[in-house]
Amino acid sequence: MAEAHQAVAFQFTITPDGIDLQLSHEALRQVYLSGLRSWRKRFIRFRNSVISGVYPASPYSWLFVVIAILGTMYTRSDSSMGLISKIQEHLPVSGSLSTQGQMVVSAVLFGTLLWISLIFAMRLCLRQLLSYHRWMFELHGKISLTTKVWAVLMRLLSGREPLLYSYQSSLPHLPVPSIKDTVRRYLESVRPLMSVTEFQRMTALAAQFESSMGNRLQWYLKLKALWAANYVSDWWEEYVYLRGRSPIMVNSNYYGMDFLYVTPTPIQAARAGNTIRAFLLYRRKVNLEELKPTRVPGTVIPLCSAQCERMFNTTRIPGQETDTVQHCGDSDYVAVYHRGRYFKLGVYRAGRLLSAKELELQIQRILDDPSPPSPGEEKLGALTAGDREPWARTRKQFFSSGVNKRSLDCIEKAAFFVTLDDEEQGMMGDDPVRNLDCYAKALLHGKCYDRWFDKSFSLVVFKNGKSGLNAEHSWADAPTVAHLWENVLAVDAFQLGYDTEGHCKGAVDATLPRPHKLAWDIPPECQEQVMQSLAVAQALADDVDFHVLPFKEFGKGQIKKLRMSPDAFIQLALQLAYYRDRGMFCLTYEAAMTRLFREGRTETVRSCSNESCAFVKALDNGEAAEECRRLFCLAAEKHQNLCRLAMTGCGIDRHLFCLYVVSKYLGVESPFLKEVLSEPWRLSTSQTPVQQMELFDLVNHPEYISCGGGFGPVADDGYGVSYMIVGENMINFHISCKHSCTQTDAHRFGAHIRQALLDLLALLSTATQTQTNKKTN
Known part of the structure; x- marks a missing residue:
């Protein structure tokens, strides 16, 4: 109770002589300082909201615009084309304000309106520039003129020294893909996972959905996209996370x-x-x-x-x-x-x-x-x-x-x-x-x-x-x-x-x-x-079976020497490992961020594709190395394209999820959406990016390496795999599954991942060495 007594600012007792009032000066001082800290934070938040509210302009630019307008007024040139005079006519008549004073006030008001208009124009231009995503699909060294002009304009309009939330109001809204494109990409993604009969049945369900209720659901979704900052995020948070009744642990x-x-x-x-x-x-x-x-790493986006x-x-x-x-x-x-x-x-x-x-x-x-x-x-x-x-x-x-x-x-x-x-x-x-x-x-x-x-x-x-x-x-x-x-x-x-x-x-x-x-x-x-x-x-x-695998044989540096995307390389290794572990392919989830858009969260990259399956089968069946390398390159290119589509708002799963939510609100049933949303993700993967490598000196202190993080399995008979590419020479994997499933084993799958990575490196290194020898000869 001593702490409680110390916290009391004042105490009083009633005695025969009157009221005995005791003040604690230290407690009152703490109350004062706490209030002072609170008001200081409120002022800073207000100041920051003003700075972010006018970004990419500066609050000081208002003074520059007003002075410029006043300067033109005193040079007897009307840059407002008569608007200052119009404003002056409608100013409240004041006996204490001279004609010249009214003109100055009118000029300040006009300058302020002009300044606000310029800010809105700059924001609109910045939003349009941030809506341009073709740069992600262009090959290195083959940049189009449009993208080069866009890059210059981005640097000019992105502003200096932005605060944390400076770009929020300039970020574009997440676009709603067309029903036709989403259905087509969905059918393409499940083709390698279904038999001919199953795929024909799913194709028929998709066609029926597209020709019947699909357009109606899409209309409501587009209406929401016009009104909300992000048509996915609030429903995703509510229905995927907050409405779940099972343990969150x-x-x-x-x-x-x-x-x-x-x-x-x-x-x-x-x-x-x-x-x-x-x-x-x-x-x-x-x-x-x-x-x-x-x-985005390496850009101003x-x-x-x-x-x-x-x-x-x-x-x-x-x-x-x-x-x-x-x-x-x-x-x-x-x-x-x-x-x-x-x-x-x-x-x-x-x-x-x-x-x-x-x-x-x-x-x-x-x-x-x-x-x-x-x-x-x-x-x-x-x-x-x-x-x-x-x-x-x-x-x-x-x-x-x-x-x-x-x-x-x-x-x-x-x-x-x-x-x-x-x-x-x-x-x-x-x-x-x-x-x-x-x-x-x-x-x-x-x-x-x-x-x-x-x-x-x-x-x-x-x-x-x-x-x-x-x-x-x-x-x-x-x-x-x-x-x-x-x-x-x-x-x-x-x-x-x-x-x-x-x-x-x-x-x-x-x-x-x-x-x-x-x-x-x-x-x-x-x-x-x-x-x-x-x-x-x-x-x-x-029931959770967990295995952490620090893979130290090679890392991002060696993969980049092969001119390959490290993420595509790892994802194809996971496909190969799963096929060797279970003798089959499965629906694979890879998380991709959609934070290029306002309030964006994630989208799904369906990493198991026709191209990845063709490569895995060719390698596992012992086909010629040259053919395997060709198929690997096609699969890696396909994976990178899927990642770009997901990041730029052209993914599959969030669109289908939101269509399903709309159908539930309308009280209509869609066999196609119901089946799509019930498909299990037996391989759920996610990369934990290292975003601040400059904070760590891995040259002088290589032992200070974080092992990343992980999560539990999504499906009862599946695997959860989180991986982190650390520096140039290490990849950490966190593998989870359930003991209750006799078909899965985290350590066994870890061994398959390790071997798959080594096999892919050997396959691609042979091609690189052959090309080097040809150039030497």
Whole structure:
């Protein structure tokens, strides 16, 4: 209770002599500084909204335009073609304003209107330029004149020093593809997966859909595209994520790993202190919009930054039919879990952010706290790991008032969640392969009750200083979280650093109040539901088979020497590996981003194509190397084209998904759409891009390599594969499947991937060596 008394700004008691009023000057000072910080943030947000609102122009350009208009007026040349006089005629008559004064006011108003018109014109031109995507389809060295002119105009109009959200209003809207094109591409994608009879039946269903209700559904979709910023994103978030009633742990959430070969410090409290401060420094950059907008690598083309808005202070709230995403404007604390207890850790003191050393002190106080968890508190987090409906009912029944509501609000409104894990993890010991797999499972689901899976992301710091992150999927996609995690790792290791003993650097305010332990009153009925949710989550976690494969034989550098796209190379290797593993092909999902458009998220690249299947069969059947190389080149080119189509709004699956949603709203059934949406993705893949390689010095510090992240299997009888191309010489794979499926095995599939990569390199290297010898001779 000492902390509670310290937090009271004033107290009064009634005595026989009157009212005894006691003021706490320190508490009042903290209230003042907190309010000052809040108003400062409001002012900065207002200023940034003005700057972004006029981008690519500058607020100072208004002054230039007005002065230019006034200058022409005093030279007796009317650049407004009589409009200034018209404005002057309609100004309110004022006795204190002379004729000359009215003329100046009219000129300022005209200059302001002209300035606003120029801004709208510049934005319109920039949006038109950003809608041009032909540059993605042109071969290197064969750039058309149109694309060259476009590139020059883009550099002229893209502006200088943009803020994080400067381009948002200039990004084009996601276009709605035609029904005909989508159906044609869909049939092409499933042709290698169906027998002749099955394909004829699906073709007939598609033709019936296209000629009947397709155009009607398309009309509603185009109407939405005219009205909404993005015709896909809100439905995708709601129906794919928030309306799901199964556990989000394993099924939806994903994780990110620490450095693979090094741990900056073995001291748990120190690692947590530095990492928490790095997260908060990143949040400050987001709030101040100091982060530069993400761009397409090697270009000035910006990507949508909307997903950054809900990165911090965000929680997924369970509901009976659908969940909601709750985002708070600000939060000055983080929620911490350790050995069954929940704590509120304030991260500001006297209006300043705590130093890493002070955060280490506070974390150490939590680690040293001997108090036991309240009854039912230890495994409370299992509610967020189980089915959503029971969690929603339990939340409404037991957490809608009193001490439980206050404590739950504290967790849900925290900047983010921190777990101080009491186990050691990482690539260590006598069996590093098995330990690395255990590390991945610990980040994906942990003990099923020691993470708060509803938070936008949770930081996990293990006993030996290893760290990681678990992220909820509805609010953003992996590249946004990966950008955050890359920055945090780099700031932690290279900017904040540690002293010679492994502790954080910086000064400490010894008067810091201790972290506040949250109080709970969990009745037996609620504890029973916690255990039921834990049983569901534990069964799901135990069924996950996981394997992390650091592939070090070669990487992006060697693949580029073969003049091949690294992503196409890896995807074809995955097709070859799956065929060898299962003796068949399957519907393959590869995530592609659509952030070239406003509020864009993802689209599906159907990586299993006619061309990839032809290549895999030829190689596996032992056909001539020259023929296999020819088929490989065709398959790689096809894959790259599919990626470009997906990124430029011409994908298949999001369009069909939205048509299906419209059909449900209209109450009509489409056998074609129903069958398309029910097809299982037995191979679900995703690349985690390295977006800030400049933050890491892999030449002088090659051991500081992140292992990327992964996710659970999408289909019960399928594989989930996440991969990360690290530097020039390494590719990390994260492979998941389910033990309950006797046909899948994560380690076996990993071995197939490794062999497939080596086989493709050998196939293509032979051709390169032959060409080199011919040139030499």
